[in-house]
Structures are given as structure tokens and as C-alpha cells.
Amino acid sequence: MESREAADDGLVVLKREDGEAFVVVTRPFAAGTVIRRFSAEQTLAAPTWLTVQTGPDQHIQLSPSHLRRINHSCEPNVFFDTDELAIIALREIAVGDELTFFYPSTEWDMAQPFVCGCGTKSCLGTIRGARHIEAQQLDRFKLNSHVKRMLAAPANS
Ligand SMILES: [Zn+2]
Incomplete structure (x- = not known):
């Protein structure tokens, strides 16, 4: 099971009543620390709903697979650093906190846009990738070098 696989890295996959999976931590992480390193199980030229973009035409399927369950938030607490292949804590994370990242920090133009339900004050609404967000709105986010x-x-301005 994924939750068992995840247990020794401090990450556990849980499910909401509606069946949506999410990832929480079983130990605290200080701001700026590496929570987990990842690698590419597979590299694709085009995005799918489960890939993370690592370059203009490069999308990876995350390994270990439970990391694919980390959801989007418009006020994220982690950053997927696609140069370092590491998940970094953006702020202090307490036991039981759900890990979330800002999808447009890796994704330029998403395969499956969705209406964000993060419920934060600064929610951007429909998330389609960095390409579709005003520069001034992107300012407050940490973004990957390829983005x-x-x-x-x-060509994109
Ligand atoms: Zn949101």
C-alpha cells in the first residue's frame, strides 16, 4: 500500500470522503529543508494529469509514486525544485499538515485545467499553468527555472 511505502519518509497518503488522496507528514519539517528527493520513473514529451514538468518539453512521472498525490494550493507549503529533484519546505510544517505545492511553479500549460478548491484568500480560481497567469500574480510564488x-x-510575452 502507498501509505506503508510512504511511512518511513515521514509522508503518508490519506483519502478524503470524496476519495481524493492527499499527503500529510508524520514528522515536522523546518522551513527551507529538503522533505524528500524524487526522481523520474518515466520522462514524457507532453504532460498528463499526473506528470510534473521539468523542462520546456520534459514531463516526469514522479518516483516514488506517492509523491503524485501531493495536491495544489494557491498558498503552498512545499516547492518541487525540478533542478535539484527535491521537495523543499517553504515554511515550517507541523505533524499532520497536508503538503501542497503550487502547480504553476512547475507547469507551463496544463493537460487538465481545474477549478481550485484550496479555499485560501488568495486563490487564483481556475488553474491552467503559469502561461495563463498574470505576471503580477506570479510574483509572490517561487517558480522553477524552466518556468x-x-x-x-x-514568444510568450
Ligand atoms: Zn486556490
């Missing part, structure tokens, strides 16, 4: 490069490319 910054794509934002700066003249």
Missing part, C-alpha cells in the same frame, strides 16, 4: 525562462521568452 522563469518560458515566462521571459519573447
Whole structure:
């Protein structure tokens, strides 16, 4: 089971009543620390709803697989650093907290846009990838280098 696999890295997969999976931590993590390293089980040229983008035409299926259950939030507490292949705590994370990341910090143009239900004050609504977000709204987020490069490319301005 995924929750068993996850147990020794401090991450556990749980399910909401509606069946949606999410990941919580079983130990605290200080801001700025590496929570978990990851690798690519497979690398694809196009995104799917489960991939994480690591370059302009590069999308990976995360390994270990329970990391794919980390959901989006418009006020995330972790960052998927696709250069370092590490999940970093953006702030202090307490036992039982759900891990969330900002999908547009890795995703340029998502395969499956969705209406965000994060419920935070600063929720951006429909999430489609960084390409579809105003620059001033992206300012407050930590973004990966490939996303910054794509934002700066003249073809996308
Ligand atoms: Zn939101």
C-alpha cells in the first residue's frame, strides 16, 4: 500500500470522503529543508494529469509514486525544485499538515485545467499553468527555472 511505502519518509497518503488522496507528514519539517528527493520513473514529451514538468518539453512521472498525490494550493507549503529533484519546505510544517505545492511553479500549460478548491484568500480560481497567469500574480510564488525562462521568452510575452 502507498501509505506503508510512504511511512518511513515521514509522508503518508490519506483519502478524503470524496476519495481524493492527499499527503500529510508524520514528522515536522523546518522551513527551507529538503522533505524528500524524487526522481523520474518515466520522462514524457507532453504532460498528463499526473506528470510534473521539468523542462520546456520534459514531463516526469514522479518516483516514488506517492509523491503524485501531493495536491495544489494557491498558498503552498512545499516547492518541487525540478533542478535539484527535491521537495523543499517553504515554511515550517507541523505533524499532520497536508503538503501542497503550487502547480504553476512547475507547469507551463496544463493537460487538465481545474477549478481550485484550496479555499485560501488568495486563490487564483481556475488553474491552467503559469502561461495563463498574470505576471503580477506570479510574483509572490517561487517558480522553477524552466518556468522563469518560458515566462521571459519573447514568444510568450
Ligand atoms: Zn486556490
